[in-house]
Amino acid sequence: MALGTATFSYELRFDAGRICLDLLATTHPVERLDSVEVLCAWITGSGLVPAGTPLGHADASWLVDFRELRGRIDQLVRGALSSEVRSRSSYGPALARVNDAARTAPPAPRAMRAQDGTLVRELEGPPERDALLAAVARDAVELLTDPSAMAALRQCEGDNCPIVYLDTSRGRRRRWCSSEVCGNRERVARHRRRAALARA
Secondary structure: OOOOOOOHHHHOOOOOOOHHHHHHHHHOOOOOOOOHHHHHHHHHHOOOOOOOOOOOOOOHHHHHHHHHHHHHHHHHHHHHHOOOHHHHOOHHHHHHHHHHHHOOOOOOEEEEEOOOOOEEEEEOOOOOHHHHHHHHHHHHHHHHOOHHHHHOEEEOOOOOOOOEEEOOOHHHOOOOOOHHHHHHHHHHHHHHHHHHHHHO
């Protein structure tokens, strides 16, 4: 897969409402974080670092650690969505890992003057892996400990779609991770069902 292709931006989604939830979305419908290059594109696209931040020092260990943290956050988020107390009993190791990752200081931004005089966000230098993991872990901690955010947490109602998102719509009526993807599929399926009933 070549970076910059028309399909690449579709493959990485940033519409779940939180960085940690956008990371969870990288597993659907297939593994999206399949290379260090894609991980770097995700890190930039998620806003963890400003565009143009050098990430050439990223290696395969970054991929392993981001996927591992993603799995732990997934356990916590799905456990929080579940009404079964049993599903929450496995919180211990996942919670310990997320809390441990959150201890490291995230990358420190600074405001710099651009050539046109506006202020832009930059980092002091290339961010380290643990600092970026900390930013995602802190986002997960903030989400999981915020009752109003947790009340807005939803799983997509699309067939076989595991995407979890924050429903910030008016009246909290959002049903799908994306109206253009899962919502459109549901509308097409509903139309086909009606057409089949009309023919019968």
